[in-house]
Amino acid sequence: MTANADVQVTELGAEDHACLTFGESEELFDLTAAFVRDGLSAGLKVVWLSDVGPGLAAGELGRRGVPVEPALAREQMTAAGWEGRLLTGQAFRASAAVGWLAGELESCGRQGFPGLRVALDMSWALRPVAGIEELPEFEEGIAAALDGSTAAVLCQYDRERFDPVTLASVGGFHTRAVAAATYHADALLRICRQYAPPGIRIAGELDFQAAEPLALALAEAVRLGGDITVNMSALAFIDARCTLLIADAARAAGSQSRVVTLRCQPEVAKGFARIGLAGLPGIRLVAAGDR
């Protein structure tokens, strides 16, 4: 029921070589959005390598309250694929990939940015790529390149798809382990912190038996300050007890200066509306499909 990471994604700084493990794409995009958001707002250059493509990347980040089009336009941010950077003709060579990172560090300095943030979606390594055995050498090379630099690298590994041996073999080269703070996770329900926009995310089916981790997650979200989003987009069922818990937290925290947004499916939204939550000051009840 406590945070299962050494450090939160929002606490990363220069020279950090962080290993992010995630369980689903929603979590990956959320943590990446927070990493990008904090980098851009600090005036850093931000690079995100994935197979998402610049358009989709901008869309995913924008949905999470991180508008990146201006940063992409002025080249403060790059969202690109792996080819020509980590891979050459679908082959991997650690020295070439580390060379690409060194080049990014150099050009970042030349462009006058005070630092660099690089997010690397590592799912390319799950494909049949030649030279994959050099992955640990690559991670070691990143650690060396970051030493004394003003850059941070966030390597993103899907914990469901990478085997534990591979994760263990690269883990040692990272200085930080990052994951979403998780309050409850089993086959039916996941309650974790959301980083962009800040709040909590609840997916699956929620009933009174998970009231305790839910209350803890709500209490921590309220304590963190600022606007809160309770993202229930992937919540298929909520019972009366938990509806009441969330409603009470929203009523207590929501005010003119602090907005609590409840994002959910129409059936779940109906439950909140039934107990009078729609239209209250400081509370936004957004059903899927609404704007």
Added chain:
Amino acid sequence: MTGREGRSQGGAANGAAPAGFTPLDQAFDADSLYALRAAVAAHAAAAGLGRSQVYDVTAVAHELAANAVVHGAGHGRVRLWTDGDFLYCQVSDDGRDGFANQPSTSGDGAAPWPAEHGHGLWLARQVADHVGIGHGPSGTTATARFPLTPR
């Protein structure tokens, strides 16, 4: 059974059940509420209800069963049947105190909000067309009724 909506009354087979629908009769305890919701949702959908109504029936079945788990014997049975006009969802608890702390009234006199204690039953009465509760020597039975045609 002293309930107003006992199975013998509400479940009279005076109308045809929707094609594809089969009655449900399933045991539950604290560890099988998910299975209960899945089964109720599947049977309610087979009765021809729309997505929103399927959710409502599932929510009511869950709340009545949760009452039995938390305040009653800790286990019970859920039954679903139709008479062609209505879908009936009945939760019975073979303990004596399943709904003992709930007022034994019909759906018209819903408890005023806010009432955390008994909120599940409050919700059932808001959502269902009618809820009846009966106490008997063999335990407590709650029956919720839903129209099969949209109101």
